[in-house]
Amino acid sequence: MKVIAAYLLAVLGGNISPSAENLKDILGSVGAEVDDDKIELLLSEVKGKDITELIASGREKLASVPSGGGGAVAVAATGGGGGAAAASAAAEPKKEEKVEEKEESDDDMGFSLFD
Template sequence: MKVIAAYLLAALGGNASPSAEDLKKILGSVGAEIDEERIQLLLSEIKGKDLTELIASGREKLASVPSGGGGAVAFAATGAATGGGAAPAAAEAKKEEKVEEKEESDDVSFLLLN
């Protein structure tokens, strides 16, 4: 991830095609370990490809990855069915959801008032 972050920083800085030396400078400036193999691998994989297209493709792939609260709900249902103490956990989860919804609505009303 460090190498990818360095590449993206170089690209955001206006360097359309960062070199290995550019990435080494960025990584060295923050005291990060420089892994020549990973730098070369990244540069060989993205050579000739458009960065915005790569990011868009990555977003599409991440959209299919499950994330967030589904596991907690499944665990609570399983625990309740087996007689485990999952009912308090489910109640806490519902309580947290209500608090989060209120916070979000407060944020929106603040934006609308200003």
């Protein structure tokens, strides 16, 4: 992940096609270990590809991954919509969960471990 993050930082900084040295400089600036094999693998996989297209295809793949929570999947699937998704989520009425306050237990019979 740190190699991918370094690549994205380089691209955000204006370097459309970062080299291995650029990524090593970024990782070295924060004291991260540099793994040459991972850098070369990443650079070979993204060579000649547009970063925005890679991110878009990654979002599509992540949308199909089950995450266990029904509500979270719906939010993740519509997360790319930006303001429209936030507006539709805000339009839905929120369910109020009834929270019962737990009465203090007398299990310790009035004694504390550190009294």
